[in-house]
Amino acid sequence: MKVLVTGGCGFIGSHMVDRLLNEGHQVVVLDNCSTGRIENLEHHKGNQKLDVHICDISEYDSIEKYFEGVDKVFHIAALADIVPSIQDPLKYHRSNVDGTANVLEASRKHNIKRFIYAASSSCYGIPDTYPTPEDTPINPQYPYALTKYLGEEYVLHWHKIYNLPITSMRFFNVYGPRSRTSGTYGAVFGVFLAQKLAGKPYTIVGDGNQTRDFTYVTDVVDACVTASESNQAIGEVFNVGSNDHYSINRLVELLGGEKTYIPKRPGEPDCTFADTSKIRKMVGWEPKVSIEEGVQNMLDNIDYWREAPVWDSKSIEEATKDWFKYLK
Numbered sequence: 001m002k003v004l005v006t007g008g009c010g011f012i013g014s015h016m017v018d019r020l021l022n023e024g025h026q027v028v029v030l031d032n033c034s035t036g037r038i039e040n041l042e043h044h045k046g047n048q049k050l051d052v053h054i055c056d057i058s059e060y061d062s063i064e065k066y067f068e069g070v071d072k073v074f075h076i077a078a079l080a081d082i083v084p085s086i087q088d089p090l091k092y093h094r095s096n097v098d099g100t101a102n103v104l105e106a107s108r109k110h111n112i113k114r115f116i117y118a119a120s121s122s123c124y125g126i127p128d129t130y131p132t133p134e135d136t137p138i139n140p141q142y143p144y145a146l147t148k149y150l151g152e153e154y155v156l157h158w159h160k161i162y163n164l165p166i167t168s169m170r171f172f173n174v175y176g177p178r179s180r181t182s183g184t185y186g187a188v189f190g191v192f193l194a195q196k197l198a199g200k201p202y203t204i205v206g207d208g209n210q211t212r213d214f215t216y217v218t219d220v221v222d223a224c225v226t227a228s229e230s231n232q233a234i235g236e237v238f239n240v241g242s243n244d245h246y247s248i249n250r251l252v253e254l255l256g257g258e259k260t261y262i263p264k265r266p267g268e269p270d271c272t273f274a275d276t277s278k279i280r281k282m283v284g285w286e287p288k289v290s291i292e293e294g295v296q297n298m299l300d301n302i303d304y305w306r307e308a309p310v311w312d313s314k315s316i317e318e319a320t321k322d323w324f325k326y327l328k
Helices: 011-022 038-044 060-067 082-087 089-109 143-162 188-197 217-228 248-255 277-282 291-300 313-319 321-326
Strands: 002-006 026-031 050-054 072-075 114-120 166-171 202-205 236-240 259-262
Touching: 002 011, 011 026, 011 038, 011 217, 026 060, 038 050, 060 089, 072 089, 072 217, 082 089, 082 143, 082 321, 089 114, 089 143, 114 143, 114 217, 143 166, 166 217, 188 202, 188 248, 188 291, 202 248, 217 236, 236 277, 248 291, 259 313, 313 321
Parallel strands: 002 026, 002 072, 026 050, 072 114, 114 166, 166 236, 202 259
Antiparallel strands: none
């Protein structure tokens, strides 16, 4: 098939490109490289089945032509991170909402056969139910979460009105090689691995007993590909998680090293834990990578974070002051 991946130079997107090329597909990547890195696809250099275009999904006229002849679209491009979304909500709306509408409309115009949207579990906010099912009330706590949810609403609307064959995948705490090196919590692995390389203590938010449904990136990719091949998934919203959740203290234990504690931040749940019974029942997908295996894979690839910013308590306090100012 000919498959288009938005955000294909980014963390999750580059792993999607790996999977699709390994399966023999022709792959078209659209990325403005604002957070993605062309180096994430360096190992595919010279591959005649890969076409990379540096362009912005918020500009419809610059992307529409690349959808011609495409069979499937994996829409992964988005701006992430909490604090920047608080500081510049319009920028996030242009990328995550307007950009999604542009990708949807280009997909509709060119009659794509399947559309997979990378949604976010952050739409649930601080839920009352764990594990959290898809019908949990939506309660975004900050602009990033809101824009990702609005993008999902557009995706579902294009299915309802135009019969576009979509599936929305709500990712829970994705980690793995090539994860972002920016941000002071959203990319917790990137923060911790850079600190480990620098011989600095890990900065643990709160008491470290909060748990996260850390889901390995190849499992997330597999869920998206599996859903894209299932007619049962059309028009559906699925959680994508690991079937478990792990404390930050447990993560630090696996990484090994000293630790220091910083204040708990408002708007963050004490637990994220996906109820994955729907995707397991309807699509037959199961996660495969344990937290122990996943963390070891991160450590085996730790050099990736050698040039990453090294955060400490003071720089995190400065970077997150708007977080505390607005998310009371």
